[in-house]
Amino acid sequence: MYYIAVYDVGEKRVGKMLKIFRRYLHHIQNSVFEGEMTPASYQKLKYEAAKLCNDETDSVIFFELNGKYMNKEIIGTEKRPASNFI
Amino acid sequence: MYYIAVYDVGEKRVGKMLKIFRRYLHHIQNSVFEGEMTPASYQKLKYEAAKLCNDETDSVIFFELNGKYMNKEIIGTEKRPASNFI
Numbered sequence A, B: 001m002y003y004i005a006v007y008d009v010g011e012k013r014v015g016k017m018l019k020i021f022r023r024y025l026h027h028i029q030n031s032v033f034e035g036e037m038t039p040a041s042y043q044k045l046k047y048e049a050a051k052l053c054n055d056e057t058d059s060v061i062f063f064e065l066n067g068k069y070m071n072k073e074i075i076g077t078e079k080r081p082a083s084n085f086i
Helices: A011-022 A039-052 A081-085 B011-022 B039-052 B081-085
Strands: A002-008 A026-029 A032-036 A059-065 A071-076 B002-008 B026-029 B032-036 B059-065 B071-076
Touching: A002 A011, A002 A039, A011 A026, A011 A039, A026 B059, A039 A059, A039 B071, A059 B026, A071 B039, B002 B011, B002 B039, B011 B026, B011 B039, B039 B059
Parallel strands: none
Antiparallel strands: A002 A032, A002 A059, A026 A032, A059 B071, A071 B059, B002 B032, B002 B059, B026 B032
């Protein structure tokens, strides 16, 4: 399956969340990722993300697509400020 | 067409960008939106976003999907902290 994933987590957890997501998906913007995952990888990523997540303040969203999206358009820069945190 | 859109813009422009996006799409997380748009609405939204965007620091991504996604899973909270800015 193809996924788009975004997260919005507290500053203290941003770096760790980024490291987790990078092991599974392509990093395309600050907190936005995309890529193909097997059902097993998807379960593992969800498990790791849920363990780190603060359920009251943080949010992670996974969109499971029926095949890859048709098109992606980017306005502005493609840089990923979060990369600087590592 | 169905769209998922995310932005990462400077703090000064977050409120204005939110107002623009809310006129076209559903707000589902801090800077994440989804919904159906006609080609004309999509062009208008891109035009408004591009006008506000700082091309060197800001980034807006539109994913154009072939129909709606299969599934959406949310870990953590569904709250949208950016709503407080309005």
